[in-house]
Amino acid sequence: MKQKQHPYDLVIGLDRSDRKADLHLIDNTSSQTRCETLNSSPEQFHQWLLNLRQAHPKASVAVCLEQPAGHLIPFLETYNWITLYPINPISLQKYRETFVTSRAKDDAKDAQYLAELLLDYCDKLKAWAPQDSQTRLLQ
Numbered sequence: 001m002k003q004k005q006h007p008y009d010l011v012i013g014l015d016r017s018d019r020k021a022d023l024h025l026i027d028n029t030s031s032q033t034r035c036e037t038l039n040s041s042p043e044q045f046h047q048w049l050l051n052l053r054q055a056h057p058k059a060s061v062a063v064c065l066e067q068p069a070g071h072l073i074p075f076l077e078t079y080n081w082i083t084l085y086p087i088n089p090i091s092l093q094k095y096r097e098t099f100v101t102s103r104a105k106d107d108a109k110d111a112q113y114l115a116e117l118l119l120d121y122c123d124k125l126k127a128w129a130p131q132d133s134q135t136r137l138l139q
Contacts (some may be wrong), residue, residue: 007122008083009059010052013114015107016040016065016072023048024111026119029059033115035108042075049079064118064125066092066110073128084128085118092117 006028013024023036038044052061063076064085076084092110095117097103118125 007060008062010056010061011115011119012061012063013111014063014065015110015114017107022107022111024115026115053081062118064114066114085125086128087114087117
């Protein structure tokens with residue numbers, strides 16, 4: 001059976017806490033993966049994103065993150081080269097429990113599960129679509 005091509009060159013799982021962000025990157029063009037941990041300040045994220053874009057200037061990029069993402073989604077949606085996939089926390093929990101029966105939670109591992117979830121089920125997950133200005137005015 002021929003495997004279909006993935007729509008994104010880079011798939012990133014992002015698990016953020018108050019102090020840090022764990023990221024798991026899967027490069028579909030090379031099949032390489034890497035994990036990173038950042039300080040969760042907007043400046044640190046911005047610099048990381050600039051470096052990522054510089055390293056992969058033409059890559060299509062998708063980021064999978066757990067809801068609620070507070071200020072993170074509005075921050076990330078300003079980068080028009082990123083497609084966001086916010087995931088319900090229960091969906092991530094059930095996916096994690098498929099592999100970890102102890103229900104132990106680990107941020108770096110959750111970033112990996114978010115990336116793998118998007119990698120494997122991208123066609124079934126819904127990408128974030130920011131509201132248009134008229135819808136925001138109605139609210």
